[in-house]
Amino acid sequence: MSDTNETDEKTSRGSRNKLSLNVRRTVESGHVRQNFSHGRSKSVLVEKKKRRSIGSGGAAASEEPQAKRETKPAAPKAKEEAKPAPKPEAKREAPAQDKKVVLKSLSDEERDARARALSNAKERDVKQREREEIEAQRAAERAAAREAEEAAKRERRLEEEREAKARAQAKVAEEDEKPQRKASPKSAEKPSVPERKKTPSPSRRGDDRRVRGRLTITNALDEDQRQRSLASLKRHRERQKKQPAQQNQQKIIREVTIPDVITIQELANRMAERGVDVIKFLMKDGEMHKITDVIDGDTAQLIAEDFGHTVRRVSEADVEEGFIGEKDAEEDLKSRAPIVTIMGHVDHGKTSLLDALRTTDVVGHEAGGITQHIGAYQLEAGEAGQKVTFIDTPGHEAFTAMRARGAKVTDIVVLVVAADDGVMPQTVEAINHARAANVPIIVAINKIDKQGADPSRVRTDLLSHEIVVESMGGDTLEVEVSALKRTNLDKLLEALLLQSEVMELKANPDRAADGVIVEAKLERGRGPVGTALVQRGTLKRGDIIVAGTSWGRVRALIDDHGEQVDEAGPSVPVEVLGFDNAPEAGDQFAVVENETRAREITDYRQRERRKKLAVAGERGSLEQMMNQLKESGAQEFPYLIKGDVQGSVEAITSALDNISTDEVRARPVHSAVGGITESDISLAAASNAIVFGFNVRANAQARQAAEKAGVEIRYYSVIYDLVDDVKDAMSGMLSPDRRETFLGNAKILEVFHISKVGKVAGCQVTEGKVERGAHVRLIRDDVVVHEGKLSTLKRFKDEVKEVQTGQECGMAFENYQDMREGDVIECFTVEHVERTL
Numbered sequence: 001m002s003d004t005n006e007t008d009e010k011t012s013r014g015s016r017n018k019l020s021l022n023v024r025r026t027v028e029s030g031h032v033r034q035n036f037s038h039g040r041s042k043s044v045l046v047e048k049k050k051r052r053s054i055g056s057g058g059a060a061a062s063e064e065p066q067a068k069r070e071t072k073p074a075a076p077k078a079k080e081e082a083k084p085a086p087k088p089e090a091k092r093e094a095p096a097q098d099k100k101v102v103l104k105s106l107s108d109e110e111r112d113a114r115a116r117a118l119s120n121a122k123e124r125d126v127k128q129r130e131r132e133e134i135e136a137q138r139a140a141e142r143a144a145a146r147e148a149e150e151a152a153k154r155e156r157r158l159e160e161e162r163e164a165k166a167r168a169q170a171k172v173a174e175e176d177e178k179p180q181r182k183a184s185p186k187s188a189e190k191p192s193v194p195e196r197k198k199t200p201s202p203s204r205r206g207d208d209r210r211v212r213g214r215l216t217i218t219n220a221l222d223e224d225q226r227q228r229s230l231a232s233l234k235r236h237r238e239r240q241k242k243q244p245a246q247q248n249q250q251k252i253i254r255e256v257t258i259p260d261v262i263t264i265q266e267l268a269n270r271m272a273e274r275g276v277d278v279i280k281f282l283m284k285d286g287e288m289h290k291i292t293d294v295i296d297g298d299t300a301q302l303i304a305e306d307f308g309h310t311v312r313r314v315s316e317a318d319v320e321e322g323f324i325g326e327k328d329a330e331e332d333l334k335s336r337a338p339i340v341t342i343m344g345h346v347d348h349g350k351t352s353l354l355d356a357l358r359t360t361d362v363v364g365h366e367a368g369g370i371t372q373h374i375g376a377y378q379l380e381a382g383e384a385g386q387k388v389t390f391i392d393t394p395g396h397e398a399f400t401a402m403r404a405r406g407a408k409v410t411d412i413v414v415l416v417v418a419a420d421d422g423v424m425p426q427t428v429e430a431i432n433h434a435r436a437a438n439v440p441i442i443v444a445i446n447k448i449d450k451q452g453a454d455p456s457r458v459r460t461d462l463l464s465h466e467i468v469v470e471s472m473g474g475d476t477l478e479v480e481v482s483a484l485k486r487t488n489l490d491k492l493l494e495a496l497l498l499q500s501e502v503m504e505l506k507a508n509p510d511r512a513a514d515g516v517i518v519e520a521k522l523e524r525g526r527g528p529v530g531t532a533l534v535q536r537g538t539l540k541r542g543d544i545i546v547a548g549t550s551w552g553r554v555r556a557l558i559d560d561h562g563e564q565v566d567e568a569g570p571s572v573p574v575e576v577l578g579f580d581n582a583p584e585a586g587d588q589f590a591v592v593e594n595e596t597r598a599r600e601i602t603d604y605r606q607r608e609r610r611k612k613l614a615v616a617g618e619r620g621s622l623e624q625m626m627n628q629l630k631e632s633g634a635q636e637f638p639y640l641i642k643g644d645v646q647g648s649v650e651a652i653t654s655a656l657d658n659i660s661t662d663e664v665r666a667r668p669v670h671s672a673v674g675g676i677t678e679s680d681i682s683l684a685a686a687s688n689a690i691v692f693g694f695n696v697r698a699n700a701q702a703r704q705a706a707e708k709a710g711v712e713i714r715y716y717s718v719i720y721d722l723v724d725d726v727k728d729a730m731s732g733m734l735s736p737d738r739r740e741t742f743l744g745n746a747k748i749l750e751v752f753h754i755s756k757v758g759k760v761a762g763c764q765v766t767e768g769k770v771e772r773g774a775h776v777r778l779i780r781d782d783v784v785v786h787e788g789k790l791s792t793l794k795r796f797k798d799e800v801k802e803v804q805t806g807q808e809c810g811m812a813f814e815n816y817q818d819m820r821e822g823d824v825i826e827c828f829t830v831e832h833v834e835r836t837l
């Protein structure tokens, strides 16, 4: 709009100037604002040069075409740009031409008036110019603002491009591309450059802006990339490989899960660090390790934290969580039978009492007359036929540990005290165990039939151990009984029922079973057998059961009468068949949901056990033994024990531990149930240990290995003998001892019954020879079932002195008839030699 005005004014000015050409300057100038597309505009300075001419009309006339020529280029422009008002311009053009005609005939007055008018016009012209200048200034300011805005936009775009470029470069560094391929991101970016160049910048006039436009970072980078050589690219890639790797390693903070123990390799993996770095770290602390070494959780935590990671400690033991289920709600509980343990001093009549109660004969089967393992039985008592469960714990000192376990599952302890013997050390021990387990005691004063029995002495003896019996005003029930004569057994049962009634014993039978294994053994044909005492829930056939490190699907449940049952509820003892290994007496068992869970738990427990064994082995390493010898003179007596039942093995290790002194310590290298194997011998040889077989035998390979390695195997069937031997050996008081010499083995092919003679075994000598009069052992499944002498050795119908390998013979034992097909008869001689333990 202003352009139009300007043009108009200019035109009129031009025509006015023409009038005063003679007196005014020849150069006239003015500003014209040009508008372009996209809102751009430009202020243009227009100058008009006129030839100075003196003279009149002709000159003026000749000047006219010139003026017309000069204004011509501007006029079309003005016309073009100010299209909306072309008409007024044409109209004004016409009067100007009229004026020229009038000028020629002006009078002086008129000239003066015209001169005034001209000076006025000049003033107006000056003012107009000033206005124009101000306007131009404002326009410049507006343009500058727009420019600044544009520049900011440009800057932002540049920034984005720069980032994109950086990302592309990082990508290039990561991917192992060919250098040619690298050009692709560049070419991909190229279009953005002309785009940017094309961006409208109407007021880009300043030099600095122009420079900035040309020297963009993108341009600079483009230039850089375009000129980059292959070698430069390689170097760049190498640098990028190194730098970000190092930075990232330090930057990435991981949450490292650390269990109780972890190998260095595993720790390094979890931290995503190099194993070497971890080893170096440990070396700095003066510890030398291999990558496969196991370190404890605390050390691992220190390392992980030092490497800048966060640590989450977990315990492998978490796997045990929920193994034994939650407590039951009060309303689910139903009354159950009391679990009774009979305790007391050796030979005070525990087995006899239980036997009397069950009216079965257990005593007769025991080697050395000692109860050597726990059995559990249930019987009915009282008029209502209430059930009472008995655990028969052995009375020998060696069974202390097992007895303690017995007390854990026990509701009531029957303390058997022989009326003729009174309170003895193990009676006191039993009292202490019962107290520790917070189990009430019922005193059974036994052997009252015996002469010299003094029940009142027992009562007063007990007083000194803070047991006040009922008849003396206390609250401990006491019953005088005779196991032998079966006297007052009903009274004892009554007392038990009374006590259990007071205790209100309850359990929830409708849940997955858990309880305690009271006995475990390996049996030929039946495999591992555990006697389980259910404490809660109901154990069913087909359940997945876990006990210690053993698990299995319950194949069969056999009750105390030897009959198969489908299930066993609270307080019911049953033999469980189906374990993969023999569990240990005292192990807690529970039914788990599936095999996976069972494996998970037992695997963990086995790992733990191995770790413990490894630690025990370390303690007794040769190096440390030597150190101990040097420092304190202490010496170790390493041994390996294999037994027929877990109870016996446990009893022996505990007994040997008890006889250990500060100077000499008996250390079990390994203890387990089962026959002696080759691996036992190699373990014993490596640990310099002696091998004890308690009611078990070494197989042929084990015997050969033992001979080769010079490992001594000693067999026992009575704990006392074993303990005494070890005691003597450890105290250095070895006396002459009987020594066995192995003669040979024979296998029973068939058993015949011959009247008058009894049972005769038809055998074949498989190894060595068999001699008449020699000592023999009857071995069934590597377990000694009988030891004695041969009464007969016959070949065909003749009595012979000896039978050699491969030959068949008939053998009969002195006072023993229970031979079976498949049993092995071991023949040996006994001689007295100096003890060499």
Ligand SMILES: Nc1nc2c(ncn2[C@@H]2O[C@H](COP(=O)(O)OP(=O)(O)OP(=O)(O)O)[C@@H](O)[C@H]2O)c(=O)[nH]1
Pocket: 344, 345, 346, 347, 348, 349, 350, 351, 352, 353, 363, 369, 370, 371, 394, 395, 396, 446, 447, 448, 449, 450, 481, 482, 483, 484, 485
């Ligand atoms: N006169 C008499 N003798 C008894 C009585 N009870 C047990 N005996 C005898 O005492 C001896 C030991 O009996 P056990 O039942 O084996 O004793 P225990 O306490 O079980 O012995 P360990 O199993 O070795 O701990 C046996 O010879 C029994 O015959 C009794 O009431 N009267």
